[in-house]
Amino acid sequence: MHPKPAALGLAASAALLGSLMSLAGAGPVATASGFSGSLVTTSTIRAATFSPSVAPLVTSVRRQATNQLSWAAVSVPSGAAVLYVVIRIPANGSPVQVCTGADTPTSSGGVVTCVDRFPSSNGADLYTEQPYLVVGGVRTWSLPASAPN
Amino acid sequence: MKFQRNRRFLKSAAGAAAIASIGTLSLGGTWALFSAQQTSGDNSFAAGTVTVGPGASSSVVCNVTGMVPGDSSNGFGSLSSALAPCTYRVKYTGSASAYLAVDIQVLAPSTSLPSSAALYDSSATGLQLLVTSGTGVDKLTYLNGTTYRLVDGSNATVAAGSTVSNLLLSTSAAATDDEHEFDVNYALPTLAGNVLQGGSATLKLTFRAVQAGNQSSAGCSAGRQCNTIVWS
Numbered sequence A: 001m002h003p004k005p006a007a008l009g010l011a012a013s014a015a016l017l018g019s020l021m022s023l024a025g026a027g028p029v030a031t032a033s034g035f036s037g038s039l040v041t042t043s044t045i046r047a048a049t050f051s052p053s054v055a056p057l058v059t060s061v062r063r064q065a066t067n068q069l070s071w072a073a074v075s076v077p078s079g080a081a082v083l084y085v086v087i088r089i090p091a092n093g094s095p096v097q098v099c100t101g102a103d104t105p106t107s108s109g110g111v112v113t114c115v116d117r118f119p120s121s122n123g124a125d126l127y128t129e130q131p132y133l134v135v136g137g138v139r140t141w142s143l144p145a146s147a148p149n
Numbered sequence B: 001m002k003f004q005r006n007r008r009f010l011k012s013a014a015g016a017a018a019i020a021s022i023g024t025l026s027l028g029g030t031w032a033l034f035s036a037q038q039t040s041g042d043n044s045f046a047a048g049t050v051t052v053g054p055g056a057s058s059s060v061v062c063n064v065t066g067m068v069p070g071d072s073s074n075g076f077g078s079l080s081s082a083l084a085p086c087t088y089r090v091k092y093t094g095s096a097s098a099y100l101a102v103d104i105q106v107l108a109p110s111t112s113l114p115s116s117a118a119l120y121d122s123s124a125t126g127l128q129l130l131v132t133s134g135t136g137v138d139k140l141t142y143l144n145g146t147t148y149r150l151v152d153g154s155n156a157t158v159a160a161g162s163t164v165s166n167l168l169l170s171t172s173a174a175a176t177d178d179e180h181e182f183d184v185n186y187a188l189p190t191l192a193g194n195v196l197q198g199g200s201a202t203l204k205l206t207f208r209a210v211q212a213g214n215q216s217s218a219g220c221s222a223g224r225q226c227n228t229i230v231w232s
Helices: A011-025 B002-027
Strands: A036-047 A059-063 A066-072 A081-088 A096-098 A107-108 A111-116 A126-135 A138-142 B050-052 B060-068 B086-094 B099-106 B128-133 B140-145 B147-149 B155-157 B163-168 B180-189 B200-212
Touching: A036 B086, A036 B180, A066 A126, A081 A111, A107 B060, B086 B099, B086 B200, B099 B128, B099 B140, B128 B147, B128 B200, B147 B163, B180 B200
Parallel strands: A036 B060
Antiparallel strands: A036 B200, A059 A066, A066 A111, A081 A096, A081 A126, A107 A111, A126 A138, B050 B086, B086 B180, B099 B163, B099 B200, B128 B140, B128 B180, B140 B147, B147 B155
């Protein structure tokens, strides 16, 4: 927040004019009651957005029996921690959340990485990741999941 | 008082002019024959003024950016309390005693960010605003979350885009150089929805002063809306 000094004024001339108009028989006017003035302040508040605004694609590299996953980190201006839900989408079967527990994604140098230890043997898995914020243990904002890749 | 005297003078002048006009109508061209000119001694008719200006160390613009759910300013009373509130000092600079009030308007989205989402939506999960003045037993609350108080003390919701007028600062008239400090605190609840990402809102406070002479604050209470005083 950066409060900035500025100047704003006001005037009583309209009210005085109103009084004069009433005396001159120009009919009632709203400002005839007397002098008045005002000062205006504005407080503008804006919420954060994720950067980037679209969840980055996941890149998968086969390494022995695991898949090494990586994607560009997502952040918010306030520096709040961004976490990720990573989903494996096999060619056959249901999507499964991966990179959980001890394999939870870690971020370093703008890149997030994690390991899927049990990928499909046919190598046809796709992955998505969904960034989200946690505040006080509550999951709050999130981005739509990335496109499967 | 000086203003009243001035009005009496103006009324007298208007009356004299009216009599002169009647005389012109009835006597026709004789008006010129009876004319005379006399210069009076200096007369001063100083009207009182009702003005409001920034107080000491004032700021009239405050910008907060990058709020996420769970953020709040340190005077809000809950959530993170990690952000600084917006503080304004308002000084009454007029010479005539005056009643002071504040008008509240919440614009969402902010006019400077018209394509952004409306951060304030009058709900419990949108932006919450707390507008107060004074401290301790003198503390007054004008906007509490999303509501203000009507003249009877009941709560009413501040709708985005509409103006809540004439929230009275005090039932006593202000004197020259009286200062009031206003704090604007804010919070974004943890349940704020995804749609509020990048949203914006502007809180506009208009501090009003109007002459206290020939007006009464009877029936009004500080911190509530007061419409019995004629404010403009």
